[in-house]
Amino acid sequence: MAGVFVFSEDLALARQLLTPALELKASLGEPLVALTTSEAGAKELAALGADRAIWLKTEAAPEQLALALADLLGKEQASVVLVGGTLRGKHVASQVAARLDAAMATDAKTLKIADGKLEITRVLYAGLAVAEEVLVLPAVATVPARTFLPPSAVAQAGAVETVELAGDARVTITAVTATGNEGVDISAASMLVSIGRGFRKQDDVKLAADLAGAIKAELACTRGIAEDEHWLPIERYIGISGQTVKPELYLAVGLSGQVQHMVGCRESKLIVAVNNDERAPIFEAADYGIVGDLYQVLPLLTAALKN
Ligand SMILES: Cc1cc2nc3c(=O)[nH]c(=O)nc-3n(C[C@H](O)[C@H](O)[C@H](O)COP(=O)(O)OP(=O)(O)OC[C@H]3O[C@@H](n4cnc5c(N)ncnc54)[C@H](O)[C@@H]3O)c2cc1C
Known part of the structure; x- marks a missing residue:
């Protein structure tokens, strides 16, 4: 050989x-x-x-x-x-x-x-x-x-x-149709703001988008946000059945940090969590944590980071 x-x-x-x-x-x-x-x-x-x-x-x-x-x-x-x-x-x-x-x-x-x-x-x-x-x-x-x-x-x-090399002659591709995804390669992003079910309605995602905009990060999410709520496209959800990412910063907001999610992001360089439940598992993985209501914390964080 x-x-x-x-x-x-x-x-x-x-x-x-x-x-x-x-x-x-x-x-x-x-x-x-x-x-x-x-x-x-x-x-x-x-x-x-x-x-x-x-x-x-x-x-x-x-x-x-x-x-x-x-x-x-x-x-x-x-x-x-x-x-x-x-x-x-x-x-x-x-x-x-x-x-x-x-x-x-x-x-x-x-x-x-x-x-x-x-x-x-x-x-x-x-x-x-x-x-x-x-x-x-x-x-x-x-x-x-x-x-x-x-x-x-x-x-x-x-x-x-x-x-x-010839392809497999038994298979003919008759059409190629775009999936409608945004073409964002979330795994290449160096900073991610990732959201979970702590967000109560779709309009509230804007709070995370503003924060992401302030630090030039991409938005990511948990499976429920993408697959059940359809608030973000499925190529943005992280975890065992989603994407695996290794950004410099993973800012996890209103997500609990269940193992099926964390397997996709635990190799991030820095994990920062915002959650109103101090016993949420995400705090075990986080390097820094803010225990608080995301509806109060995010506007403050965004304003501070913009400055
Ligand atoms: C086979 C299998 C595969 C799976 N694959 C994946 C996967 O690939 N990716 C994935 O993400 N999940 C996956 N899951 C689902 C996973 O187990 C969790 O259910 C999911 O990750 C939880 O999503 P969440 O954190 O958004 O929601 P929750 O677990 O409901 O967490 C919401 C969090 O928000 C906090 N919160 C609520 N209100 C506020 C507020 N006002 N301010 C701050 N914090 C707040 C709560 O304290 C809570 O911690 C899978 C499950 C199974 C069974």
Whole structure:
């Protein structure tokens, strides 16, 4: 077997995958190969330490590439394949692993080679437990966004190659329709004002929007605010079934801090909570807390921050 491979349709995530892949490359003594769907992406990944970066030249959507990718990886005799843990990435990874008859794990947080096997850890039960899994090679693992920082550029960039890949001929995409979302990538925001059911009605969300505007933050929320009330779009809700974020500041207002929510934001650098119940679980996770009525606290905070 030869080669540690990385693939993500999201270039930012592909860069991050190179960091654990470089460690695995060093342990296995095998080349690091990056697979990507853009020529510019391939050049960038080659400059960040991939020995080879392969531009998969194709019109097909990532999930349609899975079978062709598996053939390519089979021919290359990949030892380890790291796939960006997006919904699309997980779809691709599972098909590739099945086709290669490879061991597979999702949401790997740490990865290392020990005794010729891939050892990973992954978080379970909304953060209540960490599982350690040992995968025989060849192995496929998905890695969530922002688990690793991208590596620095290397002095000598790797080689860039082009491979034309056909999509799955059995599947024809007949139409692509926008979901109507706002296109905000909440996971990229450095500051978030996140709201919960402590807000009594939709008009009151303006209080949080004003505060967010004052500090140039994005709005986020709990599941109920997005899925039940529809006060904010679903791509703004945080948690086990929503987005995972790691901002510099997570300002949690009128939300209780249940584990299903916190699993999506607990790696934030600074958590500040505003809640009128001093026993609310959010205060256990918060670095700073204000016990008070958000209807009084938010206008004061906004005015202070504007000044
Ligand atoms: C399988 C499963 C998956 C789930 N996935 C997610 C998920 O991905 N994301 C998610 O968010 N949730 C998820 N949930 C729901 C989760 O368990 C909680 O129910 C939810 O996060 C609570 O939302 P909340 O904090 O907005 O509401 P509540 O828990 O009702 O909290 C409201 C808070 O506001 C405070 N408050 C009330 N009035 C005021 C006021 N005037 N001033 C200040 N504070 C006030 C209260 O003290 C309370 O702490 C999931 C649940 C399940 C079962």
